[in-house]
Amino acid sequence: MLRSQIRLVPKLNVAPAVTRRSIYTSVLESDINITPAGKVNLAVGSGGRSSRTGYTATVFGASGFLGRYLVSKLARHGTNTIVPYRDDLKKRFLKVQGDLGVVNFVEIDARNLQSIEDAVAHSDIVVNCIGADYNTKNFTMADVNIALAERIAQAAKDAGVPRFIHVSSYNADPASESVFYATKGIGEARVREIFPEATVVRPAQMFGREDNLLNYLGPKIKMWTPGKNSKEIWPVHVLDVARALEIIAYDNSTIGKTFELYGPEKLTYQEIRQMVHGITENFAQVGPFGYNFFDYELPLPLAKLIASVSQLVWWKLPNPDQMQRHLIHQKIDQSAATFKDLGLGEEEKTKLADVLFSYVKQWRHPLIAQKGGPNKRMLDDMRHVQHFTE
Known part of the structure; x- marks a missing residue:
């Protein structure tokens, strides 16, 4: 048989039922996808790093805690990702999240409308992960959570972007006693007015x-808190939230919906501290006041006063609004969609206890393994044994 007559037939492994995460990438169902704006995107490749989804996504707040994981999930399958940035040093690590030419940077100014418009001009998806839970000398929480959210939503609307995803916060409520929760609630409302088709996502506190x-x-002494650390939350793993955002970005059925993304179990701040202490065994104390699981009660006005004074330093410390949030338990909107509506069941949520050790082990004393006492003399003896014996 001539070589030209040989026909190679690839071997196909066809599953009985194809899910949204088994064909091209972790989320795309087909190699031909049509956006709500009518644009046809062709996916090329087998779904790996050198593939292309055909989509272009802009992620505001990409260098932040949640944004960096979302960029990784989008870029690793070849979605062209636009990263608006202010600080050049804080965005460099994002370049390697995708193949050459996939992650692209655009410098913006929060008060420069043209720079925001340029960042979304060619995008199929815009995700706003920017949020602030404290004031700075240049921007207040209202500036970031309301005014900037308005500008981004308006720019996306004017550019004809078909998918806009606004990341808000749990407990977002314009009537909240917390400035952060209130500004997030107002920001949601303004985004809805400007871009009614926007998808709003409210993640719980992420770990x-x-x-x-x-x-x-974890590593600091958090004894001086109002409410004795009794605040109740449903902590959620940041990777679970990033995965949910990735699905939402490509799923047009999520248009106009609100999602509450929270973890599988309810915990108090105090219970989290106990879990961390069980690993770190930190017996730190301040003068005569030792580590106490029940913590020491501190009146809210006094806590706010101390937090206000601490704002005089140039590094970030707990602020007065953070003290207020200590007394506000997480409330879940039962009418909102959840992980389950994205095909992510309870078994796919990450429990804090399952990954806690890997996140807090660096705070353990290096001599804990030898199980000595916390007093200085015993630690000195242990150091001597550790360094001068074989």
């Missing part, structure tokens, strides 16, 4: 390697 939950409750 992960660079989070504001474990890094806030």
Whole structure:
């Protein structure tokens, strides 16, 4: 048989039922996809790093805690990802999240409308992950959570972007006693007015390697808190939220919906501290006041006063509104969609206890393995044994 007559037939492994995560990428169902605006996107490749989905997505807040994981999930399958940035040093690590030419950077200014419009001009999907839970000398929480959200939504609307996803927060409520929750609630309402087809996502407090939950409750002494750390939350893994956002971005059935994304179990701040302490065994104390699982009660006005004074330093410390949020339990909107509506069941949610050790092990004392006492003399003896014996 001549070589030219040989026909190679690829071997296909066809599953009985094809799911949304088994054909091209982890989310696309077909290699031909039509956006709500009528644009046809052709996916090329087998779904790996060198493939292309045909989509272009802009992720605001890409260098933040949630944004970096979302960029990774979008870019690793070849979605052209636009990363608006302000600080050049904070965005460099995102370049390697995708193949050459996949992750692209556009410098923006939060008050420069033209720069925001340029960032969304050619996108099929725009995701706003920007949020602020404290004030700075340049931007208040209202500036970021309301005014900037309005500008991004308006720019996306004017550019004819078919999919806009606004990441809000749990407990978002314009009438909340917390400035952060109130501004997030107002921001949601303004986005809905400007872009009615927007998808609003309200994640619970997220945990992960660079989070504001474990890094806030874990390595530091959090004894001086209002409510004795009794705040109740449903903590959710940041990777689960990023995965949900990835599905939402390509799923047109989520247009106009509101999602509440929360974890599989309810915990208090105090219970989280106990879990962390069981790993780190941190017996730290301040003067005569030792580590106490029940923590020390601090009146809210005094806590706010201390937090206000701490804002005089140039690094980030707990602020007065954070003290207020300590007294507001998480409330779940039962009318909102959840992970389940995205095909992600309870078994696919990550429990805090399953990954906690990997996130807090660096706070363990290096001599804990030798199980010595917490007093200075015993630690000195253990160091001597550790360094001068074989």
